[in-house]
Amino acid sequence: MSRRDYHGIVVTTPVTVPYVRYSTHGPHRFLAQALDSLLQGSGLAKEAIDGLTVSSFSLAPDTAVGMTQHLGVSPRWLDHIPMGGASGVVALRRAARAVQSGDADVVACLAGDTNRVDSFRLMLGSFSQFAQDATYPYGSGGPNAMFAFITAHYMREFGATREDFGKLCVAQRANALRFPHAMFRKPLTLDEYLGARVIADPIHLFDCVMPCAGADAFLVMTEDRARAAGIPYARVLGAIERHNAFADDPIMFRGGWLLDRDDLYAQTGVGPDAMDFVQTYDDYPVIVMIQLEDLGFCEKGEAAAFVRRHTFTHDGSFPSNTSGGQLSAGQAGASGGFLGMVEAIRQLTGAAGERAVTDARFGLVSGFGMVTYDRCLCTGAVVLGAA
Amino acid sequence: MTMPFMRPPKKNPILRTRVPTLPPWTRSRVALGLTAAAAVGRFELQSCDDCGTVQYPPRESCHQCLSIALRWSPESGEGQLLSETRLHHSNDLFFRERLPWRLGLVQLASGPTLMVHLHGDVPAAPCAVRVGARLDRAGQAVLIAFPAEETPHMADDPQLREMTCDPRHRKVLVTDGKTAVGQALVRALAKAGADLVWVGEAEPWKKSPGLDALSDLPCVTRVPLDLTDERSVLQLAGELGGKVDILVNNAEVHRPFGISARRGTEAARAEMDVNYFGLLRLAQGFGPAMRARGADGQAGATAWVNLLSVYALSNFPPHGTYSASKAAALSAAQCLRAEMRAGGIRVVNVFPGPIDDEWNQTLPPPKLSAEGVASAIVRALRDGVEDVFPGDVAQEWFERWRESPKTLERELAQGGT
Numbered sequence: 001m002s003r004r005d006y007h008g009i010v011v012t013t014p015v016t017v018p019y020v021r022y023s024t025h026g027p028h029r030f031l032a033q034a035l036d037s038l039l040q041g042s043g044l045a046k047e048a049i050d051g052l053t054v055s056s057f058s059l060a061p062d063t064a065v066g067m068t069q070h071l072g073v074s075p076r077w078l079d080h081i082p083m084g085g086a087s088g089v090v091a092l093r094r095a096a097r098a099v100q101s102g103d104a105d106v107v108a109c110l111a112g113d114t115n116r117v118d119s120f121r122l123m124l125g126s127f128s129q130f131a132q133d134a135t136y137p138y139g140s141g142g143p144n145a146m147f148a149f150i151t152a153h154y155m156r157e158f159g160a161t162r163e164d165f166g167k168l169c170v171a172q173r174a175n176a177l178r179f180p181h182a183m184f185r186k187p188l189t190l191d192e193y194l195g196a197r198v199i200a201d202p203i204h205l206f207d208c209v210m211p212c213a214g215a216d217a218f219l220v221m222t223e224d225r226a227r228a229a230g231i232p233y234a235r236v237l238g239a240i241e242r243h244n245a246f247a248d249d250p251i252m253f254r255g256g257w258l259l260d261r262d263d264l265y266a267q268t269g270v271g272p273d274a275m276d277f278v279q280t281y282d283d284y285p286v287i288v289m290i291q292l293e294d295l296g297f298c299e300k301g302e303a304a305a306f307v308r309r310h311t312f313t314h315d316g317s318f319p320s321n322t323s324g325g326q327l328s329a330g331q332a333g334a335s336g337g338f339l340g341m342v343e344a345i346r347q348l349t350g351a352a353g354e355r356a357v358t359d360a361r362f363g364l365v366s367g368f369g370m371v372t373y374d375r376c377l378c379t380g381a382v383v384l385g386a387a
Numbered sequence: 388m389t390m391p392f393m394r395p396p397k398k399n400p401i402l403r404t405r406v407p408t409l410p411p412w413t414r415s416r417v418a419l420g421l422t423a424a425a426a427v428g429r430f431e432l433q434s435c436d437d438c439g440t441v442q443y444p445p446r447e448s449c450h451q452c453l454s455i456a457l458r459w460s461p462e463s464g465e466g467q468l469l470s471e472t473r474l475h476h477s478n479d480l481f482f483r484e485r486l487p488w489r490l491g492l493v494q495l496a497s498g499p500t501l502m503v504h505l506h507g508d509v510p511a512a513p514c515a516v517r518v519g520a521r522l523d524r525a526g527q528a529v530l531i532a533f534p535a536e537e538t539p540h541m542a543d544d545p546q547l548r549e550m551t552c553d554p555r556h557r558k559v560l561v562t563d564g565k566t567a568v569g570q571a572l573v574r575a576l577a578k579a580g581a582d583l584v585w586v587g588e589a590e591p592w593k594k595s596p597g598l599d600a601l602s603d604l605p606c607v608t609r610v611p612l613d614l615t616d617e618r619s620v621l622q623l624a625g626e627l628g629g630k631v632d633i634l635v636n637n638a639e640v641h642r643p644f645g646i647s648a649r650r651g652t653e654a655a656r657a658e659m660d661v662n663y664f665g666l667l668r669l670a671q672g673f674g675p676a677m678r679a680r681g682a683d684g685q686a687g688a689t690a691w692v693n694l695l696s697v698y699a700l701s702n703f704p705p706h707g708t709y710s711a712s713k714a715a716a717l718s719a720a721q722c723l724r725a726e727m728r729a730g731g732i733r734v735v736n737v738f739p740g741p742i743d744d745e746w747n748q749t750l751p752p753p754k755l756s757a758e759g760v761a762s763a764i765v766r767a768l769r770d771g772v773e774d775v776f777p778g779d780v781a782q783e784w785f786e787r788w789r790e791s792p793k794t795l796e797r798e799l800a801q802g803g804t
Contacts, residue, residue, distance in 0.1 A: 121478040125411055133418035134444035135502050137411045137529055138490055139482030140474055146502070148472035149492040152512070156470075199476045200490075247450075250494035251469045373444060374492065374500055 005267055009096040010226050010233035011384065012219045013041040014342035014351065016181045019214035019330045023114045027058045027333075028070045030112035030215035035071055038108050038217050042231050051077040051104025051220075053095060055087035055111040055334035057123060067110075077104035084369030085281045086241065087111050087337035088216075089380030093239045095220035105221065112215025113333025120211045128372035135373060140200060143283070143371045144208065148200040150252050150375070151286040155202065157253065160304035162202060165285035166193035168320075169206050169327055171312035172282065176324025178314065178355035179343075183212055183330035206327070207284050214332030216342045223387075234348035234384040237362070238267030241380035249375075255287075255368065256379035257294035265296070268362075268383040272296040275383070276360040277347055278318070279340030281368035282325040287376070291366050295381060314355040322347060322355050340365045341382075348386040361386045389507055392543035394556045394582065395685045407681035407730045408481040409525040417445045420459045425520035425528035427785075428772040431459040432499070443499040464518035466495040468532060471505055471512050481524070484682075489546065491532050493518055504531040504546055508538040521550040521771050524681070524731035526724075542769060545685075551771040552633065552690035552733055555580030560631045562587040562612055562669065563638035567744060568694065570597045571761035572635055577604050579765050582686075585627060587612030587638065589619075614638050614665030624672030629680065632687060634673055635764065637694040638665055641746040645707030655708035662712035663719060666693065670723050678730030690768055691727060692735045693720045694760070697781040699738060700788045701795045704802075724773075735767050740780025753779050 015037035017030050031054065039046055052075040054064035062070070064080035077098045081087050088111065095107035124142045125132060135146065154160055170190050176182035188206065196205035219231075226233040240263055242256025257264075265271045272295060280291045289303035297318075298306040310318035323329055323343040326336045344363040346352040357363075362385055369378040414422065424431035434441045435449035436456035448455050474488040482488055491505035493516055501518060509516055509532055516532040523529045531547065542553060559576050563569045564586035576584050584607050588598065591611060601607050610627070613619040640661040642654040680688035698710035699717040717736065724734035741747040743754035755778040763777030776785040787795045 124478065125413065129415050129418075130444045132411075133414050137414075137523065137525075137527060138502055138504060139410065139477045139479050139488055140490065141478035141482070144476070145472050145474060145490050146492075149470035149490075152472060153470040153492075156512070197475070198473075200472045200474045203472070250500045251492055374502065 004100070006096050006100075006236040006239060008223050009099055009236045010221060010223045010387075011092060011236060011341070011345050012221065012226050012231045012233040012349075013038050014345040015041055015217050016342060017112065017215035018181050019183050019212045019332050021115070021183065021210070021212050022117050023213035024116065025114055025213075027056045027112055027114045028062070028067065030114060030213060031056065031067060031110050032071055034110045034112055034215040034217035035108055038219055042219055043229065044106065046073060048106050049073055049075065049108045051075050051095060051098050051107030053079045053081050053091040053107065053109045055081045055083065055091060055337065056113050057084070057333045058113045058115075058119060075104065077107065083337065083378045084334055085283060085337040085376070086367035086369035086378035086380045087334050088341035089239065089337070089365060089367035089382050090241055090378070092220060092236065092341065092382055093241060093380070096236055096239070099220055099222060105225065107220040108217060109220060109338075110215065110217045111334040111338040113213060113335060115211050115213040115333070130373035144200040144203055146371055146374055147284040147286065148203045151207075151284065152202050153251050154253055154286050154289070158301040158304060160286070160289060162194060162204075163190065164289070164304045164307045165207060166190050167307055168282075168285045168288055168312060169193050172321045172325045173328045175314050175322050175355055176328035178353065179323040179329060182324045182328050183210060184324070184328045203284065209283055209326040209331035209336070212330040212332050214330070214335055216332070216335045216338035218338070218342055218345055232349035232351070233387055234345050235387065237269070237383045237385045238264045239380070239382040240264045241378070244377050245379065252375035253290065254300065255290055255294050255376065257291060257366065257381055261294065261296050261381070264381055264383060270362060272364075274362050275364045276319070277322055277344070277357045277363045278320050279344050279363065279365045280321060280325070281337070281340065281366050282321055282327050283331070283336070283368065285327070287368060291368070295364065295366060314357055319357045322352065322357060337367050337369055340367070344384050348384055389538065389540040389544045391540045392548070392555060392685070398684060404680060405484070405682045407679070408484065409729070409731055410481045410523050411479060412525040412527055414527055415445070417447055420445055421520055422522070422528040424459055425522050426773040427776070428770055430462050430464050430518070430520040432462045432497070433457045434460040441495070441497040441499055443501055462495070462497060464495070466493045466501070466516055466518055466532070468493055468505075468509060468512040468514050468516045469500070485549065491516070493532050501530050504529060506531060506533045506541070506547060507544045508534045508541060510534070521547075522733065522773060523550055526728050526733065526773070548685070552735075552768040554633055554765060554768055556582050556686045557632035557689065558583040558585070558630050559633040559635060560585045560587065560627060560673075562614065562634070562636045564588050564598045564601065564609065565595045566637065567597065567757035568742060568760050569637050570601055571757040572637060572764060573601050573604070573607060575758070575761035575765045577606050581606060583608065585610045585631070587623075589613040589638075614668060615660045617668050620668040620672045624676070628673050628676035631673060631677060633690045633692065633768065634669070634677065635692040635694070636666060636669055639694060641706070641709050643706050643709070643746060643749075645704045655711070658709055658712040659715065663715040666716050666719050666723075670719070674723065674727065677732055678727055681730030681732050688730070688732055690733045690735055691723065692737060692764055692768070694737050694739070695720070697738045697740050697776065697784045700784065701792060701799060703799055733771065733773060735764070735773055735775060737764055737767070737775045737777065738781050738785070739763075740778045740784065
């Protein structure tokens with residue numbers, strides 16, 4: 001049986017609950033603000049939301065189930081999506097199918113986390129059983145060391161340099177200066193990037209995201225419903241996900257996108273060349289490069305040369321992470337997996353303000369989540385089109 | 388190239404003693420298999436009985452064929468260093484105090500990818516390495532990659548030293564200098580580079596020529612110590628307690644026979660008084676100060692060694708009351724191990740088979756020499772091993788006991804050894 005496409009499904013109402021470095025509030029508060037913003041932004045009544053997905057690290061012991069009572073909603077379709085940086089893409093896929101099948105009419109996809117002063121450190125040791133048993137005892141206290149391995153290996157194998165990574169970080173900071181919710185408000189120069197203190201060689205300070213608190217959300221519904229309600233929307237043209245790909249690679253240098261990109265572009269009907277912007281998942285810049293390769297923008301090992309050819313700014317060549325990405329906007333836990341999605345919807349619905357990519361018609365959003373041991377396990381991507 | 392570990396400068400007594408911190412301790416139950424092997428000096432990984440896959444991190448089932456028939460099997464540790472990093476930042480207190488810290492990612496020849504501590508002599512990636520399992524300061528197994536070939540002063544690598552208890556430049560108390568094992572221990576520790584060896588001497592009016600001979604060693608100091616006398620223990624602890632880096636409790640009373648061959652409980656009581664209560668008295672006297680000094684400089688307090696017996700595992704009826712006292716001591720040592728963990732002090736239990744001394748006169752060989760026991764203890768300290776079974780007899784008993792404690796009990800009841 002051939003797979004059904006996503007025709008007729010749209011995403012709308014990108015919202016961001018402004019990020020803060022630390023918060024004493026629970027994640028429920030940020031998620032509630034996200035839902036409230038969705039209702040205000042769409043003009044829909046709370047009762048119209050009959051489907052809900054929730055992504056959050058700090059929500060435990062609650063899940064999406066507990067959130068329904070917190071929020072006072074009674075959806076007829078519910079999903080908890082604990083997939084970190086892949087949450088946005090995966091939530092969209094789940095919600096799109098629910099709407100297509102009639103299990104729900106309007107799905108609210110929420111992601112948010114709080115960040116207490118000590119909560120990041122406390123989360124690291126209990127992130128996964130493999131992390132607890134096989135990485136946390138080695139002292140890195142988080143993914144820095146693992147991505148240092150991946151980065152050092154990638155640099156050695158493919159000739160990427162710190163200047164290449166720095167170019168991405170500097171370009172994203174330039175984009176962030178035009179995104180009102182970005183945590184980093186000062187320009188970043190390449191010299192500042194190169195001179196930053198070392199965290200886990202070759203990872204330096206500006207290669208790392210800053211944990212913070214906040215939330216992002218969007219709605220999924222049919223195109224007919226969005227048009228009838230007068231809600232600006234972007235079309236879902238194609239979407240892929242994959243988990244634990246290339247498990248036999250001794251060290252990560254490629255991701256699941258490579259297995260599914262042909263499928264993605266076949267669904268979409270246009271190839272990578274047609275993309276007007278790309279929102280990659282940027283937990284560390286090396287992963288951006290791997291995505292550029294695996295999603296077909298350049299060949300394996302050629303991302304560094306690709307980076308040297310483009311500007312990555314919203315107004316330059318190959319606009320990428322136009323709201324600054326997590327490296328400059330901050331990483332509000334699972335919200336990091338939504339950041340690119342809400343930005344892509346903004347770009348395609350004319351809501352990107354002064355960082356708008358001119359005449360954007362097609363945008364790609366990529367997700368990457370969950371380092372349970374030595375690599376990220378969840379990959380996904382979606383192509384959105386303007387109405 | 389590792390620099391040889393030089394004698395640390397004398398401690399300024401006015402300065403604050405660093406409070407011991409531990410690396411992360413929590414493990415899943417299945418991951419403790421790695422610790423169980425490392426505790427006896429082995430590196431074992433899960434391998435699948437059905438398809439032969441070797442896997443890591445430990446799991447509840449084979450990730451290839453989903454079989455649950457997993458076995459912890461010896462692993463050569465040969466592999467390739469794929470990538471490395473040097474941590475300059477950590478959220479963990481233990482590592483924060485020890486930065487920078489070198490880590491590596493290794494693919495074993497047998498398949499799995501491992502995150503490892505990286506010995507300083509391992510060259511830049513990619514290169515061949517040999518991975519081993521060690522107990523860290525928290526007493527849990529971690530993996531460390533060594534250079535494929537031996538290098539000079541390998542044991543002095545600062546990261547490796549956090550996983551071992553090398554006697555070099557440390558101050559050691561040996562609780563009984565009157566036995567052959569005690570004297571061999573003093574010699575072995577002196578040879579291993581201990582700065583100071585205090586040698587306990589009970590009833591000093593009874594002359595001991597072997598002990599007198601040790602007094603020629605410049606690092607040796609004889610101290611009065613009678614484990615049956617709480618006052619004696621506490622007095623010595625008051626004098627030395629804050630200085631002892633390694634305590635080796637080798638004092639023991641050993642009388643043959645089981646329950647019915649000798650009337651009364653005098654001999655059994657004497658055994659318990661030294662072998663069990665003596666350990667308790669020592670632990671109460673010396674334990675707290677040692678535990679507080681677990682991070683006291685580069686050669687701070689590090690290990691507590693108990694000379695037990697392989698008879699502690701299962702009673703050897705011809706030496707029945709002695710076996711019982713050693714079983715009691717083993718149980719107390721497990722309690723001590725749990726309590727000393729907070730200071731990162733390793734409790735090493737030594738389970739020799741019969742030692743070639745007067746109390747084992749009627750047992751057939753093979754029997755352990757005193758020197759053999761002593762060198763096994765020094766080796767255990769250097770390797771950071773926690774349970775030691777020196778000699779062929781002990782090794783064999785240990786295997787039989789692991790396989791089936793009940794079978795071993797029956798064999799011993801039938802007079803088998």
